[in-house]
Amino acid sequence: xxxxxxxxxxxxxxxxxxxxxxxxxxxxxxxxxxxxxxxxxxxxxxxxxxxxxxxxxxxxxxxxxxxxxxxxxxxxxxxxxxxxxxxxxxxxxxxxxxxxxxxxxxxxxxxxxxxxxxxxxxxxxxxxxxxxxxxxxxxxxxxxxxxxxxxxxxxxxxxxxxxxxxxxxxxxxxxxxxxxxxxxxxxxxxxxxxxxxxxxxxxxxxx
Numbered sequence: 195x196x197x198x199x200x201x202x203x204x205x206x207x208x209x210x211x212x213x214x215x216x217x218x219x220x221x222x223x224x225x226x227x228x229x230x231x232x233x234x235x236x237x238x239x240x241x242x243x244x245x246x247x248x249x250x251x252x253x254x255x256x257x258x259x260x261x262x263x264x265x266x267x268x269x270x271x272x273x274x275x276x277x278x279x280x281x282x283x284x285x286x287x288x289x290x291x292x293x294x295x296x297x298x299x300x301x302x303x304x305x306x307x308x309x310x311x312x313x314x315x316x317x318x319x320x321x322x323x324x325x326x327x328x329x330x331x332x333x334x335x336x337x338x339x340x341x342x343x344x345x346x347x348x349x350x351x352x353x354x355x356x357x358x359x360x361x362x363x364x365x366x367x368x369x370x371x372x373x374x375x376x377x378x379x380x381x382x383x384x385x386x387x388x389x390x391x392x393x394x395x396x397x398x399x400x401x
Contacts, residue, residue, distance in 0.1 A: 198252045204261045207247070212265035215243055216272025224280065229354035237400075238328075238335040238359065240266055241303045242366060245328040248311020249370065255309045262308025266300030307331075314370050325370035326383040332363035333384060334391030338400055 199207065223234030233239055247265055248258035270293055277283040287293060306327065313324030339356035363384065371377035 199250070201257065204251055204257050208261040208264040209268055211247065212268030213272040215240070215265065216269035217276045219269070220273050220276040220280065229351070229358060232355050233358065236335060236359070237299070238331040240269065240300070241307045241331045242328045244304045244307035245311045248308035249314055251312060252315055253312060255312050258308040258312045259305040263301045263304030266304040267297045270296045270300060321376060322379045322383055325367055326380040326387055329363040329366045329380065329384040330387035331391050332359045332366065333388035334395055336360045337388065337392040338395055
């Protein structure tokens with residue numbers, strides 16, 4: 195078993211990992227073709243990144259929560275700075291209200307999914323709910339894509355986005371679960387959580 199990272203390593207990984215996440219996210223959107231390229235627009239993917247950060251931290255819910263939140267907050271200016279450097283976007287976007295709002299979402303997602311990553315190492319119900327949360331947010335986002343099918347602004351294309359997110363949700367369960375029984379239980383828990391997540395997306399203004 196690998197040694198747990200110390201606080202200095204967690205802090206460094208949070209800052210550098212966040213910058214890398216924001217940079218790669220913009221590059222992914224700009225250069226990776228549809229439909230896989232659309233994952234760059236996925237808030238669920240950022241939540242999953244926070245989960246795997248917590249999974250890497252292994253123990254210490256506070257360390258995982260703070261580290262994952264810092265990573266997602268740093269990723270926002272990292273994204274917009276890359277956009278400014280690569281395609282000449284306005285640098286003022288870094289401190290625009292929308293950027294600050296995304297940072298607030300980053301704090302919430304980082305805390306929740308960072309802790310979920312630590313839970314995945316714990317016994318009992320935490321070992322089930324931990325992996326279920328990132329899968330659920332991917333399934334919830336897939337629900338949004340399914341809802342868009344037939345909409346005049348989207349057409350039938352969202353079905354591919356939905357299928358990719360469902361596949362990623364199942365992959366997260368496969369990677370984070372230790373046994374097939376745990377994976378099956380996590381999937382069973384992820385489905386009702388996905389419904390709650392879908393409702394939360396709608397309440398937050400995602401359409």
